[in-house]
Amino acid sequence: MLFQQELINRVTKNCNKDLYIVSAMMYGSFTTGEGDIYSDVEFYIFIKDSFFKEFDSNEWISNLCATDLIYFNEYGTQVAIFGNLIRGEFHFLPQSRMNVIKEFKPTGVFPNAEKMFIYDSTNQLYALLDYLSGEGPDRKTNENVNSSFNGFVNYWIFGVNVLKRGEYARSLEILSHVQKQVLQAIRIKDDSVEHWLNSTKNLESDLKKSSYESYKSITANLEQTNLAKAYYNALVLMEKLYFNVSSSYEIDVSRKLLAKMYTHINE
Template structure:
């Protein structure tokens, strides 16, 4: 039995025995049938409105599984590094905020909302989860494709300019943004947009060998020659995607503009 499965069961048991817990849902890999020994466990736990102010999340989790490190990440999510080296992400919210679940619909595809259900004493959770079912948001649109092309150009130009200033570390950081938007365009081309917001997940199996090689060509180490090659290759991939997607989508950039970017890189 996977350690994560035991933690999930412990969370469920704790929810059942703790009267301050109104409902609990899980999200992430284990709700999509993709969980393995390396996966995180991720939960939203709703606490009774009268109990939330004196609810101690650290004590609560310590009774689920021993943790070596507990902190809030940059998104305000409480992260637990369990003693068995499993990561857990927990959102503890008052019961009155349970309808936040409705906002999840715009973030992706939930193939089996029932798998997200852990516990509920309010009879509110299942209807909210059922609302997440069906197809996810439409990603293959003119708006999204244009957004990705435009943001590739924006990040690319910034990254090239700071590279020319010899801020190589900053250029390398910005390159990750170039990669992000190019990868979204690749996923549109290959019709694998279910992972639009987490585009690198399962990439080795989701896209073609050719596209994977294109993606690999825009990676670099902290060396000026590698950075320049990655930014040059990024233009080549953008040009290829422009010719492929420009047939089906309205795109602001054109071949003449891409040529100007090549010239700017080599000036």
């Protein structure tokens, strides 16, 4: 049995016997059948309101198994690094905030309630998890297409300008934002939008081979020539994608603007 599955079993057991905990659910790879030996484990655990302030989440996680680090990341998620370097993400919330589960609906496609269910003493959790089931949001929309193209123009110009200034490290950082916008446009073209928000997830298997090779051409290191080539290739690729999707969507970006961008990078 994978360590992650053993950990899920321990979380389930500990939730069932902890009088402070009223409900718990999991999300992520092990609910969608994608979990493997490298996958994280992720949980939402709800605590009785009257005990929430005194609940020691660090101690609770530590009692699951050996940890090397527990901390809160920049999103407020409690992250545990277990002794074998597997990651766990934990969200501990008061019972009165259980309806937050409904807010997950716009973020993607969720499995059935049974696969996400860990424990419940409130008779509320199944209904909330059932609300998440079914088809996810429509990603192939005019709004998303324009978000991708408009975001691309913004980050591309930003990145090229700092590249010209000689700030190679900053330009490389901005390139990652350019890549995300390109990937989302590729995913719309390839009809592979399941991992829309986390656009690089399963990229090697999600994209057509030709699309993956195109993506490789917009990666770079800190060398000025490689950065310039990546930005140029990104513009070429996005222009091709423009022609691929422009017959189906109304795109704000004009061909005239794309032509200006070619002139700008070649100056």
